[in-house]
Amino acid sequence: MSEPFDAIVIGAGAAGSAAAWQLARDGQRTLLLEQFKIGHTQGSSHGESRIFRFAYPQPEYAKFAIQSKPLWLDLERASGQKLLHSIGGLDFADDPDCFHEVRQIAAALKQNGAACELLNAQQIRQRFPQFNISDQTIGCYSPDGGWIAATKAIRAMADQVTALGGSVREEEPVKTIWGTNHSFRITTSKSSYTAPRVVIAAGAWMKSLLMGDKVLGFHYEGADVNEADARLCKALDQIADLQLKVTQEQPVYFAPIAKADSFREDRFPIWIHYRKPFFTYGFPMIETPGVKLAFHHDGPVINPANLDRTPNPEVSRRLREYLQTYLPDAASEVVEEVTCLYTTTIDHNFIIDTIPSFPNIAIASPCSGHGFKFATGIGRALADLVQHGRTEMEISLCRFFKRPSPAPGGS
């Protein structure tokens, strides 16, 4: 498709690909721009699997995940591929300081009409004897938990953009964004494009794109230019205040020592172990011959422009130690170490919003290590916001410019 475009989406990770797909579905002539190749391994969205779950302590996220599921099924139908595998999920805690999170999950699921079972240690052992847990452990089992085929889903969404008449341009980094109230001009390494609506979903590069050296400029025609600039600067300062911390995280696959069949996805769930300061999570064996697990929010702060992807053997050692305690049959050799970036806000809620006074430009920073499951819903919300200024998606915790001052913490 050639210009003019109705909408331009910057960044083809989970959020941007989904936004472009939803805009194309709405009949918008859509351009999706990606600085690397679709499915690349430099950002946050690559890999075999991401956890899908309704199971959140916050009812808002539980509802948002529930709203996102039918859109994943739409993507499966459109692409003819199995992408969402609902195999069941177990959230558990053995530290009494974390019991409230398991109980809040059960309450949030019930509030949203989703199925769940509260389990004691004996019931967990009966169902999943792979876990070596203490007698005081409690858990919440959700049959809707499972995993999404991550890289395949990104490719499927980008392919849908093309199939619906949109355009996907790879290896074309955006250099500048210049806007008026009628139209935005986006300049890339190869060309420049205009459209009345823009979505910025640049992941770990968000801050440098928004705050970079005059990368983003707006001129609001008909309004007092100084006043509009001041409002924009204030909005961008607020984003900067959140610091959008980028960390390098390291999930690791381990080959089982024994009873390998018991870690297959028809016998073993996705799981989250609520602990302090953050949870540990894991998957059954899927295609890679090993169970995958990781510590949530564990990695060092890095600069994505200067990424050293060498795995840290100390992380793998600590993960094996974890397995020796909680899943002893799974604690054998490392099969694969993966590096991936978290872009995290102070309160660990997402940013999914339009910029005040600039309703045609939406920003999305939906990571903090838990955004993939919502990608289809995030795409729907972004498409709604730039076209209509509102959405039915439950993003109340993510409306950055409407929420109260964030408190450090997170889900």
Ligand SMILES: Cc1cc2nc3c(=O)[nH]c(=O)nc-3n(C[C@H](O)[C@H](O)[C@H](O)COP(=O)(O)OP(=O)(O)OC[C@H]3O[C@@H](n4cnc5c(N)ncnc54)[C@H](O)[C@@H]3O)c2cc1C
């Ligand atoms: C190790 C790990 C495990 C995770 N596990 C889970 C999980 O189990 N469940 C879950 O729900 N979530 C999980 N997440 C979080 C989830 O993967 C992220 O929330 C999601 O992938 C973020 O997608 P994104 O589109 O915001 O960012 P990204 O995937 O980084 O996409 C941003 C894209 O923008 C492109 N871009 C940047 N700047 C430019 C530019 N100037 N021009 C053009 N393109 C540009 C980048 O190249 C990139 O492709 C995990 C994340 C990690 C790292």
